[in-house]
Amino acid sequence: MAMSIRLINRNTDYAVRALCYMARKKEGLTSVPELVKSLRIPRPFLRKILQVLHNKELLISQKGAGGGFKLAREPKKISLLEVVKVFQGPIKLSECVLQKEACPNKKNCFLRRRLGTIEQFINIQLKPITIEGMIHGN
Amino acid sequence: MAMSIRLINRNTDYAVRALCYMARKKEGLTSVPELVKSLRIPRPFLRKILQVLHNKELLISQKGAGGGFKLAREPKKISLLEVVKVFQGPIKLSECVLQKEACPNKKNCFLRRRLGTIEQFINIQLKPITIEGMIHGN
DNA sequence: GACAAATGATACCATTGTGGTATCATTATG
DNA sequence: CATAATGATACCACAATGGTATCATTTGTC
Ligand code: FES
Ligand code: FES
Numbered sequence: 001m002a003m004s005i006r007l008i009n010r011n012t013d014y015a016v017r018a019l020c021y022m023a024r025k026k027e028g029l030t031s032v033p034e035l036v037k038s039l040r041i042p043r044p045f046l047r048k049i050l051q052v053l054h055n056k057e058l059l060i061s062q063k064g065a066g067g068g069f070k071l072a073r074e075p076k077k078i079s080l081l082e083v084v085k086v087f088q089g090p091i092k093l094s095e096c097v098l099q100k101e102a103c104p105n106k107k108n109c110f111l112r113r114r115l116g117t118i119e120q121f122i123n124i125q126l127k128p129i130t131i132e133g134m135i136h137g138n
Numbered sequence: 139m140a141m142s143i144r145l146i147n148r149n150t151d152y153a154v155r156a157l158c159y160m161a162r163k164k165e166g167l168t169s170v171p172e173l174v175k176s177l178r179i180p181r182p183f184l185r186k187i188l189q190v191l192h193n194k195e196l197l198i199s200q201k202g203a204g205g206g207f208k209l210a211r212e213p214k215k216i217s218l219l220e221v222v223k224v225f226q227g228p229i230k231l232s233e234c235v236l237q238k239e240a241c242p243n244k245k246n247c248f249l250r251r252r253l254g255t256i257e258q259f260i261n262i263q264l265k266p267i268t269i270e271g272m273i274h275g276n
Numbered sequence: 277g278a279c280a281a282a283t284g285a286t287a288c289c290a291t292t293g294t295g296g297t298a299t300c301a302t303t304a305t306g
Numbered sequence: 307c308a309t310a311a312t313g314a315t316a317c318c319a320c321a322a323t324g325g326t327a328t329c330a331t332t333t334g335t336c
Binding site: 147148149180186201203204205 | 323326327332334
């Protein structure tokens with residue numbers, strides 16, 4: 001029945017774990033087989049995720065034998081929020097459920113304002129979390 | 139592609155609108171036909187929603203000709219959070235994505251703590267919102 | 277009591293999002 | 307040139323969401 005709300009989904013989670021792994025390594029390329037062995041993520045799914053991260057310019061890739069991926073930036077410059085956005089879109093709670101349909105008093109809707117506040121808070125909380133922070137557990 | 143996170147879904151929205159309508163009326167029963175005309179919610183869907191609200195004891199129902207629904211409590215004693223819970227379950231962000239799988243350091247996971255904070259904030263923000271408040275726009 | 281008007285219960289359906297798989301093309305190394 | 311890797315893309319299964327349909331039951335009115 002009723003599911004509870006989820007802020008982080010599997011895509012994001014896997015992506016973060018992969019990014020953390022690479023951050024810990026610091027140097028050199030990391031291949032999919034290596035990640036699969038360490039992180040226990042289904043191989044084809046992981047590949048898709050890494051490709052997305054590559055397209056979004058969070059990873060640099062090297063094709064061919066001995067190839068793999070590495071972080072496109074320093075770990076402290078990759079924020080969790082960014083990863084969330086890639087896989088789940090921006091955090092927008094205040095978008096009224098009735099998108100197109102006219103909402104009586106959209107301008108000064110009480111609920112809307114509250115949701116806006118919450119949205120802002122979530123962003124503030126998540127913004128300072130970086131891959132660097134995650135691997136040092138703070 | 140990536141959808142943005144939604145805190146309030148259609149069920150909840152419709153439910154709240156129906157509850158507000160009844161709150162505004164103050165007295166007497168409200169029938170499904172009446173609600174359909176005023177709120178433009180698909181009739182069978184609205185019926186299902188009202189039945190849920192009835193089962194969860196947020197509405198009192200009267201069967202038979204001239205029957206309908208009315209609020210089971212004063213509007214100021216029905217919180218939005220309660221309605222959200224009915225249709226979407228509790229707001230639990232901190233449930234790690236990997237439910238069963240062991241999460242390395244679940245105890246002092248940084249992300250987990252942050253999500254806990256956010257979860258708490260959302261609850262604090264939503265708790266004081268009641269049907270009474272919604273119909274007076276504050 | 278018959279009938280109409282309402283809810284109760286429940287089963288079903290369509291669309292979409294999420295999580296996951298498979299396949300073939302391309303590129304780089306040795 | 308063989309091999310090992312990524313790039314691109316299409317596909318699939320399951321579940322959640324949003325919505326429909328149907329029949330049973332209750333109640334008021336004539
Ligand atoms: S509920 Fe739509 S703007 Fe308030
Ligand atoms: S990510 Fe699972 S507990 Fe932190």
